[in-house]
Amino acid sequence: MYSDGVAVIGAGAFGTALAIAQAAKQQNVILWGRDPDTMGTINALRENNARLPGLRLPGNITVTANMASLHGQMTVLLSVPTQSLRGFLQEHAQWLASHMLVVCCKGVERGTGLLPEEIVKSVLPQAVTAVLTGPSFADDIGRGKPTALTLATDVPSGGELQETLSTPTLRLYLSDDPRGAQLGGALKNVVALAAGMVIGADLGESARAALMTRGFAEIVRLAQVQGAHPETLWGLSGFGDLILTCSSEKSRNFSYGVQFAQGHHMIDGVTVEGVMTAHAICEQNLDIDLPVIYMVSRLLKGEVSVPQAMETLLQRPLKSERLL
Numbered sequence: 360m361y362s363d364g365v366a367v368i369g370a371g372a373f374g375t376a377l378a379i380a381q382a383a384k385q386q387n388v389i390l391w392g393r394d395p396d397t398m399g400t401i402n403a404l405r406e407n408n409a410r411l412p413g414l415r416l417p418g419n420i421t422v423t424a425n426m427a428s429l430h431g432q433m434t435v436l437l438s439v440p441t442q443s444l445r446g447f448l449q450e451h452a453q454w455l456a457s458h459m460l461v462v463c464c465k466g467v468e469r470g471t472g473l474l475p476e477e478i479v480k481s482v483l484p485q486a487v488t489a490v491l492t493g494p495s496f497a498d499d500i501g502r503g504k505p506t507a508l509t510l511a512t513d514v515p516s517g518g519e520l521q522e523t524l525s526t527p528t529l530r531l532y533l534s535d536d537p538r539g540a541q542l543g544g545a546l547k548n549v550v551a552l553a554a555g556m557v558i559g560a561d562l563g564e565s566a567r568a569a570l571m572t573r574g575f576a577e578i579v580r581l582a583q584v585q586g587a588h589p590e591t592l593w594g595l596s597g598f599g600d601l602i603l604t605c606s607s608e609k610s611r612n613f614s615y616g617v618q619f620a621q622g623h624h625m626i627d628g629v630t631v632e633g634v635m636t637a638h639a640i641c642e643q644n645l646d647i648d649l650p651v652i653y654m655v656s657r658l659l660k661g662e663v664s665v666p667q668a669m670e671t672l673l674q675r676p677l678k679s680e681r682l683l
């Protein structure tokens with residue numbers, strides 16, 4: 360089942376890295392991107408110099424902008440930004456029906472509050488799906504540095520998929536909680552924005568640790584209310600990814616937060632998933648205590664400054680340190 364190879368959809372940094380990693384294992388890998396000129400350049404250079412410079416694409420990666428290259432029953436890794444996922448699926452639904460669709464993006468859709476796998480199911484109700492998430496920078500994965508991720512799925516063939524996608528350096532742990540895994544991956548980006556703002560505003564590393572911990576409490580709280588298993592969040596897709604993203608300037612979410620606090624804005628065209636995810640959570644008007652997540656959305660909208668946000672958070676009534 361799904362033994363006709365691996366295709367990666369989205370020739371951004373992550374999609375390119377996943378294709379390179381899979382090329383170490385699979386005989387043939389397809390890397391699909393929407394723009395024929397861009398894909399032509401990537402193919403000619405055998406490098407995605409715009410999104411993942413310095414990494415060579417092995418010869419067994421077919422670089423294409425043609426969805427007809429997908430064939431048989433493939434394992435398809437969906438690596439387009441969350442807010443673009445629905446548009447992509449609607450445009451290309453006819454090519455996707457027979458394949459196992461593995462969602463690799465991290466976020467919550469604005470307007471619907473849906474997680475990526477739910478977006479897939481809303482466009483393609485019959486789709487067989489899984490979620491690949493956890494702590495991993497594209498550059499690390501592309502360079503074959505050791506990485507451990509969560510593969511979360513309800514399908515009985517999850518173990519087979521785990522075998523298919525694991526490589527000697529990419530170690531996948533199986534989970535039966537796609538919802539929890541996706542909430543961890545989406546919400547850690549919002550906390551990473553906040554952590555970046557703390558560092559950018561020179562509020563100190565102690566403040567960052569406090570924010571990460573209380574942000575994690577919010578992630579677990581929200582995930583539990585939304586039907587996830589709290590222990591999923593203690594794993595790679597939650598706690599693991601939170602640590603990575605809040606502590607490295609390689610993270611675009613963290614870096615965006617740093618620059619935001621210093622009055623700069625990152626260039627257009629850079630994927631910073633936490634921005635839309637923060638707003639997507641807020642617009643759901645959930646009856647859950649989420650002070651950090653809500654504050655990030657207000658900061659990004661310009662409703663409060665970083666010093667005002669910190670003062671507001673510090674002045675909240677004192678409480679017990681219960682996680683849930």
Ligand SMILES: NC(=O)C1=CN([C@@H]2O[C@H](COP(=O)(O)OP(=O)(O)OC[C@H]3O[C@@H](n4cnc5c(N)ncnc54)[C@H](OP(=O)(O)O)[C@@H]3O)[C@@H](O)[C@H]2O)C=CC1
Pocket residue numbers: 369370371372373374392393394410438439440441443444446447463464465466495496497498628629630632
């Ligand atoms: N980079 C990383 O280290 C990691 C990223 N991720 C996740 O992977 C997802 C993708 O991120 P990443 O690859 O880094 O982002 P990038 O900004 O590097 O690339 C995004 C890619 O998506 C393409 N794209 C955007 N909209 C569409 C669309 N409607 N149809 C087809 N392609 C589209 C863009 O094409 P174009 O160039 O034409 O605009 C671009 O190639 C995100 O959800 C991110 O959170 C997860 C783990 C690690």
Ligand SMILES: O=C(CO)COP(=O)(O)O
Pocket residue numbers: 465493494495496548551600603604609610611612613630631632
């Ligand atoms: O998801 C990631 C690491 O696991 C990548 O983080 P950024 O999107 O912030 O770069």
